[in-house]
Amino acid sequence: xxxxxxxxxxxxxxxxxxxxxxxxxxxxxxxxxxxxxxxxxxxxxxxxxxxxxxxxxxxxxxxxxxxxxxxxxxxxxxxxxxxxxxxxxxxxxxxxxxxxxxxxxxxxxxxxxxxxxxxxxxxxxxxxxxxxxxxxxxxxxxxxxxxxxxxxxxxxxxxxxxxxxxxxxxxxxxxxxxxxxxxxxxxxxxxxxxxxxxxxxxxxxxxxxxxxxxxxxxxxxxxxxxxxxxxxxxxxxxxxxxxxxxxxxxxxxxxxxxxxxxxxxxxxxxxxxxxxxxxxxxxxxxxxxxxxxxxxxxxxxxxxxxxxxxxxxxxxxxxxxxxxxxxxxxxxxxxxxxxxxxxxxxxxxxxxxxxxxxxxxxxxxxxxxxxxxxxxxxxxxxxxxxxxxxxxxxxxxxxxxxxxxxxxxxxxxxxxxxxxxxxxxxxxxxxxxxxxxxxxxxxxxxxxxxxxxxxxxxxxxxxxxxxxxxxxxxxxxxxxxxxxxxxxxxxxxxxxxxxxxxxxxxxxxxxxxxxxxxxxxx
Numbered sequence: 001x002x003x004x005x006x007x008x009x010x011x012x013x014x015x016x017x018x019x020x021x022x023x024x025x026x027x028x029x030x031x032x033x034x035x036x037x038x039x040x041x042x043x044x045x046x047x048x049x050x051x052x053x054x055x056x057x058x059x060x061x062x063x064x065x066x067x068x069x070x071x072x073x074x075x076x077x078x079x080x081x082x083x084x085x086x087x088x089x090x091x092x093x094x095x096x097x098x099x100x101x102x103x104x105x106x107x108x109x110x111x112x113x114x115x116x117x118x119x120x121x122x123x124x125x126x127x128x129x130x131x132x133x134x135x136x137x138x139x140x141x142x143x144x145x146x147x148x149x150x151x152x153x154x155x156x157x158x159x160x161x162x163x164x165x166x167x168x169x170x171x172x173x174x175x176x177x178x179x180x181x182x183x184x185x186x187x188x189x190x191x192x193x194x195x196x197x198x199x200x201x202x203x204x205x206x207x208x209x210x211x212x213x214x215x216x217x218x219x220x221x222x223x224x225x226x227x228x229x230x231x232x233x234x235x236x237x238x239x240x241x242x243x244x245x246x247x248x249x250x251x252x253x254x255x256x257x258x259x260x261x262x263x264x265x266x267x268x269x270x271x272x273x274x275x276x277x278x279x280x281x282x283x284x285x286x287x288x289x290x291x292x293x294x295x296x297x298x299x300x301x302x303x304x305x306x307x308x309x310x311x312x313x314x315x316x317x318x319x320x321x322x323x324x325x326x327x328x329x330x331x332x333x334x335x336x337x338x339x340x341x342x343x344x345x346x347x348x349x350x351x352x353x354x355x356x357x358x359x360x361x362x363x364x365x366x367x368x369x370x371x372x373x374x375x376x377x378x379x380x381x382x383x384x385x386x387x388x389x390x391x392x393x394x395x396x397x398x399x400x401x402x403x404x405x406x407x408x409x410x411x412x413x414x415x416x417x418x419x420x421x422x423x424x425x426x427x428x429x430x431x432x433x434x435x436x437x438x439x440x441x442x443x444x445x446x447x448x449x450x451x452x453x454x455x456x457x458x459x460x461x462x463x464x465x466x467x468x469x470x471x472x473x474x475x476x477x478x479x480x481x482x483x484x485x486x487x488x489x490x491x492x493x494x495x496x497x498x499x500x501x502x503x504x505x506x507x508x509x510x511x512x513x514x515x516x517x518x519x520x521x522x
Contacts, residue, residue: 014169021103021249023360025173029253031267044270044322046177047250048278049184050355051090053348054243055083055282056187057131058138058307061342062406063233064286066305068293070222071230076290078231080209080237083283085454086274089239090247091422092431092443092451094271097248098256099264099441100430104248105363107436108504110512114316116222116503120422121364125378127419128357130412131349136514137409141307145339152390159379161350162446173253174283180351183291183344184281191288191343194314194334197325203504205287232465237415238286239458241423242356247275247429249359261440264435268441293320306406307342311335354378385412414469417462418493421501424455429508434517438444461495466490 021025029044067075087442097103102110107126109117139161140154149157217227251271257263293302301319302309313319315335317326328334355376361367361374389408393401428451430436432443443451467490474482 017020019096020101020362021106021252022355025253026254027173028253028337030255041270041273044254044267045201045274046174046181047094047247047271048274048353049177049181050250051243051247052184052278052282053180053352054240055086055238055279056285057349058134058342058345060237060286061289061307062232062305062310063237064289065235065302065310066225067230068290069297069300069302070225071202071227072294073290074227075212075230075234075340076205076208076287077211077215078234079238079283079286079290081170081211083279083286085458086239088447088454089244090279091425092427093244093247094251095268095437095441096274096427096431097251098267098271099184099437101252101258102252102429103359103363104245104423105360106457107430109364111515112504112507116507117364119500120504121360123422124241124245124360124424126239126415127356128353129378129382130415131240131242132353132378133386133412134409135346135349135353136379136382136386137405138307138342141405142339142343142346145337146343152387152394155383155390160374161347161379174298174376176351180348181379183348186344187341188281188285190337191210191292193337194296197328198292198295198321200291205291225280229465229468232461232468235458235461236416236465238259239420241415241419242353244423244427245359245363245500246352246356250355266329296325297321304402306402308402311338314338319368379468411469414466417466417469417495420462421459421497422504424458425501426504428452428455429505433512433514453512463494466494516520
């Protein structure tokens with residue numbers, strides 16, 4: 001008589017992971033074969049929405065609205081250029097995931113050393129936490145404005161969004177995509193409604209889409225900004241590194257026959273359609289935010305560009321540009337809708353930030369933990385600086401409290417400038433390579449040229465904007481000594497970033513050569 005032993009697998013909080021990207025959802029969404037364009041596009045639609053969320057998160061709001069207040073429609077061209085670059089980079093990220101069957105973190109780690117992988121993981125985690133701080137602040141302020149919940153309690157309540165994530169993991173990835181799309185539609189409709197009431201100068205909007213010599217000028221100084229700093233703020237808030245890691249992973253959620261080159265090509269093609277449609281929606285949201293700054297408010301009326309200031313400006317009839325807006329504002333509808341859109345934006349970013357964190361942890365250091373645990377840990381870490389900020393300013397005036405939170409959100413974005421080149425450059429190198437992508441799927445000559453112009457341009461703009469971002473840590477009235485200290489820190493960091501970039505490029509090049517020899521590819 002044989003005895004059957006039952007083997008019980010104990011799940012640990014942190015486990016080794018070196019399988020497919022986001023293994024639980026990889027290849028789980030079935031797609032139709034031989035159907036028409038629209039039915040096929042619908043099946044592939046969804047990942048682009050999760051990516052587009054990062055281009056319209058709370059970190060974008062004040063930069064776009066303030067840019068409109070200070071420079072009218074001048075910076076519309078910057079929003080357009082940022083969106084077009086985003087479309088190019090996200091297309092390459094999705095293509096890398098689909099063709100290589102690795103997300104960007106896995107692909108980098110496969111070509112580089114363990115020590116570099118750990119450094120890049122830490123750098124990218126800091127960038128994700130920086131965006132998480134903006135989401136905590138945005139969601140907490142929305143709860144405070146909508147329900148009059150004290151700020152400290154509202155900040156702590158944002159930790160509970162882990163329960164939302166737990167629920168979403170049970171309903172399936174396709175439904176998560178649908179929820180994200182619904183929230184994007186809410187945000188878009190809110191701003192369409194507010195801008196429609198303002199009756200903007202559409203000829204000025206269209207004219208602003210064409211860049212000119214003033215777009216990146218260092219003068220004039222208006223509201224503490226120049227066109228250059230306003231443009232850098234918009235670029236920094238728009239193109240974010242974690243989106244490239246995310247897209248290279250979730251582009252693999254569709255069922256693909258990798259033995260059939262046409263199946264791979266179809267997935268690349270429709271993923272590009274999905275991404276570009278959703279990023280076009282993100283462009284309109286950011287453009288509407290800038291138009292709000294010009295047309296909804298009287299010129300120079302918004303003295304406080306924080307979420308608090310924008311909320312109160314939308315309920316103050318003296319700041320609004322026409323009587324139609326003023327009459328609606330008296331009912332409180334404009335300000336309430338703004339807070340609803342802010343809450344929706346924060347919740348959307350919660351979902352995508354958690355997925356991205358899992359992607360880079362698995363890819364760079366081969367560690368895995370449940371999504372709810374990952375969310376709880378990163379959210380608790382992100383909440384700490386916000387709680388400290390609220391507690392330190394609780395005894396001060398409301399304006400000081402609001403300014404401190406706004407400064408914390410803006411200053412936290414400095415980590416994005418560090419992390420962006422380390423996602424863009426490897427992505428471009430790998431998608432340019434026949435070794436990684438094959439002859440059919442490597443970047444075409446035009447994509448390669450535009451890609452290098454975009455990567456070099458964004459890296460340069462991020463680096464020249466770094467001194468100003470570090471100076472921002474000292475507030476609006478920094479002394480000459482503090483400015484000098486900030487500049488020394490900034491230029492030291494720039495040297496460190498460039499040195500780390502060279503290290504990354506050398507290891508990627510050597511790793512690619514090893515792979516080429518192993519596969520005997522000429």
